[in-house]
Amino acid sequence: MLTWNNVINYARNGNPTPDRRIEKTADEWRSLLTEEQYRVTRQQGTERAFSSTLCELFEPGRYACVCCDNLLFDATDKFDSGTGWPSFTQPATPQAIAYHEDRSHGMSRVETKCNVCDAHLGHVFPDGPAPSGLRYCINAEALKKVTETTRDTAANEQGAAINDTEKTTGKRTTENTTTHDETATFGGGCFWCTEALFRRIRGVKQVTSGYSGGESENPGYADVCSGQTGHAEVIQVLYDPAVISYEDLLRIHLTTHDPTTLNRQGADSGTQYRSIILTQTPEQQQSAEKIVKEIQASFTDPIVTEIAPLTAFYEAEAVHQKYYDSNPDNRYCQVVIDPKLNRFRSLYADRVQQENDAE
Numbered sequence: 001m002l003t004w005n006n007v008i009n010y011a012r013n014g015n016p017t018p019d020r021r022i023e024k025t026a027d028e029w030r031s032l033l034t035e036e037q038y039r040v041t042r043q044q045g046t047e048r049a050f051s052s053t054l055c056e057l058f059e060p061g062r063y064a065c066v067c068c069d070n071l072l073f074d075a076t077d078k079f080d081s082g083t084g085w086p087s088f089t090q091p092a093t094p095q096a097i098a099y100h101e102d103r104s105h106g107m108s109r110v111e112t113k114c115n116v117c118d119a120h121l122g123h124v125f126p127d128g129p130a131p132s133g134l135r136y137c138i139n140a141e142a143l144k145k146v147t148e149t150t151r152d153t154a155a156n157e158q159g160a161a162i163n164d165t166e167k168t169t170g171k172r173t174t175e176n177t178t179t180h181d182e183t184a185t186f187g188g189g190c191f192w193c194t195e196a197l198f199r200r201i202r203g204v205k206q207v208t209s210g211y212s213g214g215e216s217e218n219p220g221y222a223d224v225c226s227g228q229t230g231h232a233e234v235i236q237v238l239y240d241p242a243v244i245s246y247e248d249l250l251r252i253h254l255t256t257h258d259p260t261t262l263n264r265q266g267a268d269s270g271t272q273y274r275s276i277i278l279t280q281t282p283e284q285q286q287s288a289e290k291i292v293k294e295i296q297a298s299f300t301d302p303i304v305t306e307i308a309p310l311t312a313f314y315e316a317e318a319v320h321q322k323y324y325d326s327n328p329d330n331r332y333c334q335v336v337i338d339p340k341l342n343r344f345r346s347l348y349a350d351r352v353q354q355e356n357d358a359e
Contacts, residue, residue: 001183001280002090004126004133005312007099009218011110016095016208016315018115022068033067040141041067041119044111049084052140056080062092062146070116072096072143073136079128081135086143088136089128093181093238095206097121097136112136181205182241184249185212185278185310187234188257189265193337194235196324197256197344202353203243208236209316209323213276213308221317224272232276236313244351246284250277250291252351256344259292260301266336275303278310285309 010016024032029042039045063073063086073088081087091097095115102111102123112121121142128135188194191209198207211219214230224231239249257265259275277292279285288307296303324337345352 001132001310002094002134003312005217005314006094007110007124007126007134009312009314011099011101013218013315015098015115018070018095018098020116022117024117029067034141037066037141040139041065041114041121044120045139046122047085047139047141051084052086054086054140054143054145055084057145063088063143064146065114065117065119065121066142066144067119068114068117069144070096070114071146072114072121073138081128081137083135083137085122085137086140087128088138089132089134091136094183094208094236099124112138114142180240180242181238182246183280184237184239184246184284185234185280185313186237186249186253187213187232187274187276187278188253188259189233189273189275190268190336191233191235191316191320192323192332193265193340194233194253194257195322196333196337197341198235198237198249198252199322199325200341200344200352201239201244201249201252201348202351203241204237204239204353206238208238209320210234210236211272211314211316212278212310212312213274213306217312217314219314221320225270227270227272229272231272231314232274233272233316234276234278234313247287247291248351250288251295252344252348253277254291254295254303254305255298255347256340259295259303259305260299262304275305277305277307278313279307280310 030038040047058075058078061075062071064071071092074092077088077090079087079089098113098115100111100113102109109123112124113119114121119142122138125135125137126133186194195207195209198204211224211231212234213232216223216229216231219229219231223229224233257275263271263274265273277288279288292303292305324333327333
């Protein structure tokens with residue numbers, strides 16, 4: 001779950017990597033959009049408040065970018081803010097939207113854009129309902145309603161757009177995520193290790209290394225390593241629950257590191273290396289408590305894994321993302337990570353996805 005801290009971090013330090021990119025000329029966009037859609041999405045316009053029936057529409061479905069079909073929001077996260085614009089508490093996926101500081105009109109705000117095509121969507125504010133506290137205030141003209149009955153059509157159109165992008169840019173794009181994907185956040189020692197392992201689990205679509213569990217805002221690697229921030233090195237896992245459940249991810253997490261050692265994994269010592277599960281819903285909290293009790297039977301020493309609600313996740317620097325895959329000859333990777341991966345493949349052979357399928 002994204003919070004205001006995540007939004008500010010993205011706006012100031014760089015946005016998440018999109019699943020794909022679509023770029024067109026102004027004339028090409030004009031040929032695809034109505035005059036009002038073009039004004040709002042390509043010229044940073046704002047529609048008149050209460051001008052759309054979408055404010056009063058709460059039936060099941062999803063909302064995609066009117067320009068590129070990038071899935072942006074789900075109706076389950078929609079609420080009546082009384083502002084006159086469609087409002088949501090969360091995006092469909094963490095990488096669906098890009099955030100930019102906006103100081104126009106004498107105000108200080110955070111602009112939201114489609115992370116695939118840079119379409120202006122609206123703004124996000126920290127005055128939404130719990131638990132996220134976010135209010136995505138979005139122009140209805142920037143949205144396209146995607147009902148369950150038209151899901152396959154939208155997917156086909158999206159696939160065609162991806163193919164067009166590959167043909168015109170020569171760049172390989174990744175499969176887009178869906179609103180049915182879920183996220184989990186774990187820490188179990190150095191995130192170079194945990195990221196490398198979880199990227200090889202079938203059903204996992206994306207793994208991002210970062211920092212969480214502490215109080216400091218926007219920490220860097222050196223800050224976390226000092227032990228003064230309270231943050232742990234963690235990974236945020238985007239996965240398909242139809243392929244692997246949250247509880248099975250928990251089982252893998254707790255059996256591929258030592259959850260009985262306090263603030264230590266092997267030679268890595270410090271609170272930043274503690275075993276931790278950061279939950280985003282009451283259901284995740286209950287599952288974490290359940291699986292810890294289940295796995296405890298496999299250990300003589302008590303499990304000391306911390307279970308706590310996720311309040312903020314700060315993406316780590318680029319050099320730490322996919323570290324193992326980028327540095328296979330690194331001594332640490334060979335001595336520490338390789339044996340961990342071999343153990344994972346031995347314990348969970350049926351859960352291993354093909355190496356070239358790992359995002």
